[in-house]
Amino acid sequence: MDAIIAWAVGLMVTWAPPGSSLIKDAIETPEEGRARYQEIARAAAKVAYDPELKPLFGGPRGRAETMALLLAIASYESGFRRDVDLGLGKLARGSGTDSCLLQIRVGAGKTPEGWTHEDLVSDREKCFRAGLRLIKGSFGACRKQDPRDRLSAYTRGRCIVNDRLSRARIGRAQSVARSPMTDAEILASAQKPAPVAPPSAPVPAGNDS
Numbered sequence: 758m759d760a761i762i763a764w765a766v767g768l769m770v771t772w773a774p775p776g777s778s779l780i781k782d783a784i785e786t787p788e789e790g791r792a793r794y795q796e797i798a799r800a801a802a803k804v805a806y807d808p809e810l811k812p813l814f815g816g817p818r819g820r821a822e823t824m825a826l827l828l829a830i831a832s833y834e835s836g837f838r839r840d841v842d843l844g845l846g847k848l849a850r851g852s853g854t855d856s857c858l859l860q861i862r863v864g865a866g867k868t869p870e871g872w873t874h875e876d877l878v879s880d881r882e883k884c885f886r887a888g889l890r891l892i893k894g895s896f897g898a899c900r901k902q903d904p905r906d907r908l909s910a911y912t913r914g915r916c917i918v919n920d921r922l923s924r925a926r927i928g929r930a931q932s933v934a935r936s937p938m939t940d941a942e943i944l945a946s947a948q949k950p951a952p953v954a955p956p957s958a959p960v961p962a963g964n965d966s
Contacts, residue, residue: 768933830908
């Protein structure tokens with residue numbers, strides 16, 4: 758799993774170099790930002806590589822492509838900013854009703870999963886799970902559109918032909934370098950048991966004579 762995390766962080770750093778924001782609640786050092794990016798990538802990977810969830814795309818790297826799209830959308834919606842990620846300050850919620858890195862419009866209510874704004878910003882995995890559901894819904898609603906426009910129900914609230922917002926996000930995800938491992942390899946590595954340390958050698962009894 759470490760290889761896919763490193764790959765994802767590389768994408769994120771390219772799209773939104775950490776430590777560059779001047780917004781009060783988003784200020785952090787590049788080192789702090791990169792460490793936070795690692796945790797964001799791990800949360801996205803837990804969702805994209807969840808065997809119980811169907812990925813957005815097929816093929817041997819369909820889950821990696823799903824993860825890339827989740828992160829590409831987040832890069833446009835939030836720029837991975839610290840304040841948006843952690844729900845800090847008045848600028849973190851976009852229009853005032855949006856939440857977390859994917860700017861999911863939840864307002865003061867709850868997602869269909871039962872998650873509030875506070876849930877989404879306190880648990881990145883929930884943010885990505887709720888986002889994946891919305892993306893799948895958009896892909897289904899806009900299935901007759903050009904594949905590049907199938908995110909328009911997510912970005913615009915309805916299916917639109919030649920939607921620049923949808924095309925920008927999908928185009929960014931599709932332009933990334935291929936993931937270093939196949940989905941099967943990643944899933945197999947995640948299932949390997951942790952190595953067991955060999956037992957310590959017994960300490961010889963002391964000689965009291």
